[in-house]
Amino acid sequence: MMNSLKTNNQIEEMRIEADQVCVDYNGTVALYDASLRLKSGCICGLVGMNGAGKSTFFKALMGFVRPSRGIIRINGLEVPKAQRNQAVAYVPQNEGIDCSFPTSVWDVVMMGRYGSMNFLRIPSASDRKAVWHALERVELIDLRKRPIGTLSGGQRKRAFLARAIAQRASVLLLDEPFTGVDVRTEKLMSELFIQFRNEGRTILISTHDLSHVRDFCDLVVLINKTVLAYGETSEIFTDENLTRTFGGMPPDLLSGPTSSESLS
Amino acid sequence: MISLLSSASPISWLLDPLSHDFMRRALMVSALVGGVCGLLSCYMTLKGWALMGDAVSHAVMPGVVVAYALGLPFSIGAFVFGVGSVALIGFVKQKSRVKEDTVIGLVFTGFFALGLVLVSKIRSNIDLMHILFGSPLGISGSDVNQTLIISGLVTVILLLFRRDLMLYCFDATHARSIGINTGLLHYLLLSLLSLAAVAGLQTVGIILVVAMLITPGATAYLLTDRFDRMNVLAILSSSISSIIGVYLSYWFDIETGGSIVLVQTLIFLVAFLFAPRYGILKSNSSIAS
Known part of the structure; x- marks a missing residue:
């Protein structure tokens, strides 16, 4: 697994490079001068209030919005090219998915393989092996035939994580991964994230849940329309920075895991 | 066309109509169109495009009139007006602050009104009633050929792109993030919708064609949690209701389009009440699973 991700040995591998990225929607600035460089093998928290530009930044990383200025590279490539290499996986929030869609856990994880399949998307033996392996890692192998709608929130989250694993993406973008998951899933996910880091993947976690960021993110990016600060979590998580990030609110937010939701 | 039912045995009920050329043709076309629309209806219902289906099917009206007037198929x-209406909906939505469902309603009624005006102005051999309500019993040879070609085309494209379209309906964000061209899939699905609307127009007419494009999918959706099985169930329920509808129309001298859609609606109602897992009268044991 590690070998498959290490493709470019000559230069030091930069998974994500964003240089002075600006995004605006019909004249409304959503993000300006956002710069960020993430190496292979790190877990990075993307922290900001609702509307601070977290999802815009994700969309820019996935090529859904075109920056009006600035450059984004993933694994040294332009975003569309990186996508065709299956480099980027997005793990959605539970609310973003139609849970009553008639599809099984196995089929959802198989969707992670589509980009590597032929035009008709007929799975090969190696695709099936990748799906099986991914389901084992998230401990859902026994539930593989279940309709996706019958899973709990945490199990569903693991299914989408398995899809990202099956895709063999080197960059994982996770949107609020800890919202509405059970203790078992939370523990499993944090273990998986550390394994991913050791495999050379880079994980970017969008959240306003500060306690989880402190627990296991190596790096943190504070965002409020632009990148206010980024670096080692211990250095960045200062009262002053957090006050700036959360628009002048007192930094005792740190004590409450979801307190920023009450702000928005 | 009507024979008294008293003397007929069940076998002759089924076989008598087949002695007529027009009935064989009507049954074949209706079953085929029903199957194609049924398959497409899975995508329409899962994508939440019922209103879009209604819009496109109404918007094709002026296109049909203009084509007849110009002597084109x-x-x-x-097809041109169906896709054009969707492009217009997208354009108005993007450029104005009006909400999407309002724009859809606005555009399709505008197109439909244009069609009505054109029909009244371009005096030709177009029968407005045939366009509005369908006339599978009176379908001409050239119309049969067109319907066969359209049905074949829609089926082949749906089969080739079925996995990508399913993914597009389920999770368009993921589809895009792995490099699939979702813009292409969007317009592909809309083009298929326009084509299927034209095919459905032959059997049930413009007003009711949206039923062909959503009811079978909705019925199948209540019966299964597997996409492939949903496809098969939608095709079957749609084809079978089309055949039953044509027979009923023959024996009871009732309007064919209405009869087909009514049978479809009744099948939906049965699923709504008695579907094993999702029917409202389901046994309590299935809740536990």
């Missing part, structure tokens, strides 16, 4: 005119 009506499907070409219908």
Whole structure:
């Protein structure tokens, strides 16, 4: 697994490079001068209030919005090219998915393989092996035939994580991964994230849940329309920075895991 | 067309109509169109495009009229106006602050009104009633050919792109993030919708064609949690209700389009009440699973 991700040995591998990225929607600035460089093998928290530009930044990383200025590279490539290499996986929030869609856990994880399949998307033996392996890692192998709608929130989250694993993406973008998951899933996910880091993947976690960021993110990016600060979590998580990030609110937010939701 | 039912045995009920050329043709076309629309209806219902289906099917009206007036195959005119209406909906939505469902309602009624005006102005051999309500019993040879070509085309494209379209309906964000061209899939699905609307127009007419494009999918959706099985169930329920509808129309001298859609609606009602897992009268044991 590690070998498959290490493709470019000559230069030091930069998974994500964003240089002075600006995004605006019909004249409304959503993000300006956002710069960020993430190496292979790190877990990075993307922290900001609702509307601070977290999802815009994700969309820019996935090529859904075109920056009006600035450059984004993933694994040294332009975003569309990186996508065709299956480099980027997005793990959605539970609310973003139609849970009553008639599809099984196995089929959802198989969707992670589509980009590597032929035009008709007929799975090969190696695709099936990748799906099986991914389901084992998230401990859902026994539930593989279940309709996706019958899973709990945490199990569903693991299914989408398995899809990202099956895709063999080197960059994982996770949107609020800890919202509405059970203790078992939370523990499993944090273990998986550390394994991913050791495999050379880079994980970017969008959240306003500060306690989880402190627990296991190596790096943190504070965002409020632009990148206010980024670096080692211990250095960045200062009262002053957090006050700036959360628009002048007192930094005792740190004590409450979801307190920023009450702000928005 | 009507024979008294008293003397007929069940076998002759089924076989008598088949002695007529027009009935064989009507049954074949209705079953085929029903199957194609049924398959497409899975995508429409899962994508939440019921309103879009209604819009496109109404918007093809002026296209049909113009094509007839110019002596072109009506499907070409219908296709142009169907896709054109969708492009217009997208354009108005993007450029104004009006909400999408309002724009959809606005555009399709505008197109439909244009069609009505054109029909009244371009005096030709177009029968407004045939366009509005369908006339599978009176379908002409050239219309049969067009319907066969359209049905074949839609089926082949749906089969080739079925996995990508399913993914597009389920999770378009993921589809895009792995490099699939979702813009292409969007317009592909809309083009298929326009084509299927033209085909459905032959059997049930413009007003009711949206039923062909959503009811079978909705019925199948209540019966299964597997996409492939949903496809098969939608095709079967749609084809079978089309055949039953044509027979009922023959024996009881009732309007064919209405009869087909009514049978479809009744099948939905049965699923709504008695579907094993999702029917409202389901046994309590299935809740536990």
